[in-house]
Amino acid sequence: xxxxxxxxxxxxxxxxxxxxxxxxxxxxxxxxxxxxxxxxxxxxxxxxxxxxxxxxxxxxxxxxxxxxxxxxxxxxxxxxxxxxxxxxxxxxxxxxxxxxxxxxxxxxxxxxxxxxxxxxxxxxxxxxxxxxxxxxxxxxxx
Amino acid sequence: xxxxxxxxxxxxxxxxxxxxxxxxxxxxxxxxxxxxxxxxxxxxxxxxxxxxxxxxxxxxxxxxxxxxxxxxxxxxxxxxxxxxxxxxxxxxxxxxxxxxxxxxxxxxxxxxxxxxxxxxxxxxxxxxxxxxxxxxxxxxxx
DNA sequence: CAAGAAAGTTAGTTGAAACTAACTTTCTTT
DNA sequence: AAAGAAAGTTAGTTTCAACTAACTTTCTTG
Numbered sequence: 520x521x522x523x524x525x526x527x528x529x530x531x532x533x534x535x536x537x538x539x540x541x542x543x544x545x546x547x548x549x550x551x552x553x554x555x556x557x558x559x560x561x562x563x564x565x566x567x568x569x570x571x572x573x574x575x576x577x578x579x580x581x582x583x584x585x586x587x588x589x590x591x592x593x594x595x596x597x598x599x600x601x602x603x604x605x606x607x608x609x610x611x612x613x614x615x616x617x618x619x620x621x622x623x624x625x626x627x628x629x630x631x632x633x634x635x636x637x638x639x640x641x642x643x644x645x646x647x648x649x650x651x652x653x654x655x656x657x658x659x660x661x
Numbered sequence: 662x663x664x665x666x667x668x669x670x671x672x673x674x675x676x677x678x679x680x681x682x683x684x685x686x687x688x689x690x691x692x693x694x695x696x697x698x699x700x701x702x703x704x705x706x707x708x709x710x711x712x713x714x715x716x717x718x719x720x721x722x723x724x725x726x727x728x729x730x731x732x733x734x735x736x737x738x739x740x741x742x743x744x745x746x747x748x749x750x751x752x753x754x755x756x757x758x759x760x761x762x763x764x765x766x767x768x769x770x771x772x773x774x775x776x777x778x779x780x781x782x783x784x785x786x787x788x789x790x791x792x793x794x795x796x797x798x799x800x801x802x803x
Numbered sequence: 804c805a806a807g808a809a810a811g812t813t814a815g816t817t818g819a820a821a822c823t824a825a826c827t828t829t830c831t832t833t
Numbered sequence: 834a835a836a837g838a839a840a841g842t843t844a845g846t847t848t849c850a851a852c853t854a855a856c857t858t859t860c861t862t863g
Contacts, residue, residue, distance in 0.1 A: 529850060550810055562851055564812055581811060581858055611778040621775045628766025632800075636753040639799035643792055650785055650792075657781035658774075671820060692840055704821055706842055723828055723841060 528627040531597050532556060533566050534575065537586065538594035546583060600634055601626050607641045612655035666735070670769040673739050674698060675708050676717065679728065680736035688725060742776055743768050749783045754797035 526534075536555050540547035549567065553560045571578040575590035586594060604626055608618040629637075644651055668676075678697050682689035691709065695702045713720040717732035728736060746768055750760045771779075786793055 527849080548810075549812090558850090559852060560811065561813080561853080566850080568812095608775060608778070611775075611782060613774055613778055617772055617774050621770055621772050624770025625767035628763055628770075630759055630763050632755055632759050633750060633753075633763045635803050636750070636755055636796065636800045639796045639803075640753060642799070643796050647792065650789065654778065654781045654785050657784070658778045661777050661781075669819075690840075691842090700820090701822060702841065703823080703843080708820080710842095 526593065529566070530570065530575075531627050533563075533570065534586075534590060534594040535597045535601060537576070537584070538591070538598055541586070548583065597626070600629060603634060603638055603641070604629065607637050610641060610644055610651060612651075612658060668735065671708070672712065672717075673735075673769050675705075675712065676728075676732060676736040677739045677743060679718070679726070680733070680740055683728070690725065739768070742771060745776060745780055745783070746771065749779050752783060752786055752793060754793075754800060 533552065533556070536552055537547045540551050540555065544551065549560050549563045552567075553563045556563070567576070567578050567584060570576045570590070571584075574587055575593065576584050576586045578584040601622060604622045605618055608622065613621075675694065675698070678694055679689045682693050682697065686693065691702050691705045694709075695705045698705070709718065709720050709726060712718045712732070713726075716729055717735065718726050718728050720726040743764060746764045747760055750764065755763075
């Protein structure tokens with residue numbers, strides 16, 4: 520069996536951000552990750568070295584990093600989950616700042632079954648604009 | 662203005678469990694809280710002393726504790742949020758263990774606006790059994 | 804190409820919240 | 834009421850993931 524993963528919320532945040540940086544800038548340097556996560560460079564260096572030993576990325580000191588296959592697969596899952604939750608909350612008419620904040624916090628605690636259910640729900644809701652209008656109205660009233 | 666609260670996830674878990682114990686057994690002793698949260702008695706003693714200094718409960722060494730008005734208000738909010746999330750996931754047809762686990766993790770990260778939206782959505786969904794059936798079916802297929 | 808700036812690293816510290824071990828207080832049972 | 838059990842407390846340790854300060858490497862630019 521493949522090696523057991525015990526990824527913490529912090530590890531997930533790093534992987535998610537690294538993938539995002541790679542997708543947008545083509546690379547992810549320590550300084551970029553630090554700015555993006557709003558933590559110090561030293562903390563990033565530490566975590567990256569740990570992710571390297573855990574086989575989630577390959578790091579060459581002072582030079583750069585690349586996600587391994589395992590790391591990329593994990594990062595893609597995390598990103599997909601983040602996007603799905605964002606889409607769902609967006610559908611409910613919430614503000615972008617609220618969505619960002621809440622997704623950032625809760626994403627690490629959503630299991631695959633729950634994610635599947637929210638995915639299905641989101642799809643169905645997209646075909647029910649009248650229902651969504653009611654939900655949004657009722658939300659704003661309180 | 663009332664004193665600012667900076668309640669961590671841990672604090673919220675304690676308050677939630679304490680209120681639950683008080684509601685079910687009539688009191689909450691250190692040993693009960695420890696068993697219920699699956700942590701050591703020593704950890705509970707520490708946290709309770711902290712919650713006392715923070716004014717969320719009144720503690721008499723070796724004797725017992727009671728929530729203050731502030732503590733109870735907070736605990737009630739936390740409990741309500743927990744219940745709402747549980748109801749919502751229940752509606753989607755998820756298993757009780759999954760629900761318990763996910764709610765336990767995500768409850769601390771849901772802001773009031775998001776909670777209101779989920780509340781409204783839950784209410785509307787309860788009137789849409791056909792839609793819910795579709796969601797459940799689609800969830801199980803994947 | 805040398806010097807200063809930017810980026811990266813190391814070492815040691817901090818804070819939250821758990822832990823164990825040893826001790827004290829309270830409760831229970833005879 | 835005394836002894837043993839149960840409950841509670843204290844002190845000190847551990848882990849995670851941040852931090853700062855000091856240092857090294859790499860990049861940039863005059």
